[in-house]
Amino acid sequence: MRHRTLTGLAAALLLISASAAAPALAAGPVLTARIVQTSVWNTGYGAEVVVAAGGQQSFGFNADGAGLPSGCTVDGLPCAGGPAPTSPIPSSPTPSPSRSPGPSPSPTEPTGTVVDVSTADQLDAALVEALPGQTIRLAAGEYHGPFLIRRPGTAGRPITLTGPRTSVLVNDGPSGAAPPCPVPTTGWDPGYGLWVFAAPYWNLTGFTVRDAKKGVVIDGSPHVVVDGLHVHHTDEEGVHFRRSSADGVIRDSIVEHTGLTQPGYGEGVYIGSAGSNWGCHGNSDGVDRSDRVQVIGNRIGPYVSAEHIDVKEGTFDGVIRANTFDGRGISGRNSADSWVDVKGIGYTIDDNTGTFATPGTFANGYETHNPTSTPAFANGCGNVWRANTADLGGVGAYAIRVTSTSKCAGNPNVVYASNSVRNATAGLTNIAVTP
Template sequence: MRISRTFLLAGTAGAVILLAAPLTAAAASASLTAVFAQTSVWSSGYGAEFAVTNRGDAAASGWVVEFDLPAGATVSSSWDSTRTSAGQHHRFANASWNGTVATGATVRFGFNVSGTGTPLNCTVNGAPCAGGPAPSPSRSSSSPSPSASASPSASTSPSPSPSTPPTSGSTVDVSTAAQLQAALAGARPGQTIRLAPGVYDGSFIGTTPGTAAAPITVTGPRTAVLTNPTSAGSGPSCPTPTPGWDPGYGFWLAGAPYWNLTGFTVADAKKGVVLDNSPHVTIDGLYVHHIGDEGVHFRRSSSDGVIRNSTVEYTGTAQPAYGEGVYLGSANSNWACHGNSDGVDRSDRVQVLNNRIGPYVAAEHIDVKEGTVGGVIRGNTFDGRGIAGQNSADSWVDVKGTGYLIQGNTGTFAAPGTFANGYETHNPVAGSGCGNVWRDNVSDLGGVGRYAVNVTSTSKCAGNLNVVYTSNSVTNATGGLTNISPTNG
């Protein structure tokens, strides 16, 4: 359930407080830590979450986090936990689905507070979050002790203060979410923002244009993980950066052409990487996984982009019907919002190269929307396990755009999932879904899919037919290579 986080524009940040509570451990035992973070702040309260991590050598079978709030502050709502409150004391136990915490794993729960006071006397499974022995049974939970409160000085890393990151120079090194937000806010053409390993939890947005000669780069290892597990606030019907609103995107470029995103991970977000009106963006070597809706979206005429050498899996965890791996353009029903090029979303000439997409991509691995033209889909590997079949999403690639080259891809399907064809075309508007070419693709339909390439209509593409060459191959199909006459070559 995704509830309540207020959008933090790049350069703003809530406090992050580490509350560590290793449990008394024998051999092969769980050891939990809890990290408190304010995820949003407003005049009369704030939103927050705890991240509970198991740093022991055995799985934890349940967790309970308890704390007091000072007078004038109270928990107004919560999610992903079972909450009981008595006066100023609040107890959060795991929900039915997140009680088991494997070694090295993290679970989160969130809450909103009316008032400005932050947690005091925090414990996790009875041990103080600040470490040390369990509190005396005589301690009154309704009488918070300032000496036991979480201290903002206990940061998640020994890096410099997150409020004063280095934002000048050709390379800016960051190691906290606040530093990354500030670096994105201060980015300028030619600059490289370099991520240290670690988890960066928050809203991350770039709005500064780079140039062809001096692109802006965000780079980091795969162990640099950007997360944004909650979203809320009131935003515009057509997404645009708005104070007080967090759309829940893992990484968002808006009006920001000529950026390079390389190497890092985006996970546990409503949407993965979203590009709006951001042409000439290169995504290289990203790992995008466990995303509520689509993994990577080139939207609002984000043309001439590239996604390559990346892995996208486990999308549509919240809404399978919207769980595309890579999404190019927008459906014509959304052009009123995203059709910024004479009423059409012209996310044209995007190249999707040498990526691994799937398993458990719940919708199409690549959805090519009507109105887009001239892209290339080459050298990708599609693993169809987990396709949900919702909203007619039952193929690796659905081509509604025009003039695409689909070449040298390898696709497989195996249960579980709903699978109709390897590749499909559709024609939702006049002239769409036409003039596309398939060459050298290898398809294993798992004994379930009918055709490697299913062309929905030829009459709607008169004069600009789709072409399927005999260089494509198919195995384990209930129908065959294609439902149209293949072309030699």
């Protein structure tokens, strides 16, 4: 840590100690302090300083560099509190996408305490008792059970669930009688690997979810960040932003081997809900408005049996950037025959790389469709493609196929000349290219 940061920290400690010990400092108990890392990122970390003397006071700080403060004193005496952790929170092990992810939002680093868990029961308890700013840190190992998040974080103090790739969440369900619509219900396990329900501002970083009916399901929970997860071997979709889970992010993650038992519903990343499901999931004036979801720098596929990214009608203004799509294993079931199907509005789709090779059923790299379930919206319109690279394996027709221009006359889709295609049976796109 830099010297100027240490100086500020020492001054803060002295101020707290003076207020805690006054007025009879000499006769009072000896103050102690301990410094605990609460989060770690590439260029620094967050920590909490706890000063104790009968009661205790604490404050948090962010620091540049990796070292903990040294030479800490309170009232001129050494900070003789409990030792700092010997190992920091692990940084998320992330795949290296073929292209730079570009700018993406960075979640506010948590500033609360760290809760270490190593068993399924401990994880359940930590999720039930989670507080804003807290970090729940998974030890390596398998955690079996239905894991449900219902405690909200805040914009300034999100809650973080983190662990290495060798921390694996597995759901052996489903079981019990399901309610008419998926909501947490006593005695029912939906089979989801991790379910975030009405719990905004969570960061999910680094760990693995596998062998579940669905991988990660985010319901009614805006501002959830999925960062560096590995989601694989799911019966249906891998990661789903649903019930108006707006402003979410999935980045630097791997999603593969989805749709093992329901190939037509084995999407890699699923944004929103089909209009036919708004009776359950249409919680924003009857519509699932999972708007502004960003899918950045991920590797999706192979053996994602439906679309790698399915963008549903009624959602707006998302970003699909710098992802790598491996189309091997696309099933063609339920019209799933492209990397990305855009039924939403105003999406930016740029700098992605897609390939296809057998086995699989493949029609086009990117497609738009125009469902009429929301007459007030021009679904499948106003989307933009730039600098995407497509190899259709000699099977696919167009890199980008726009289903209708007439339905989007007032908000057209735009395909720029910076996109490129190889091994296509028809060409780059079926609409005029914008220079």
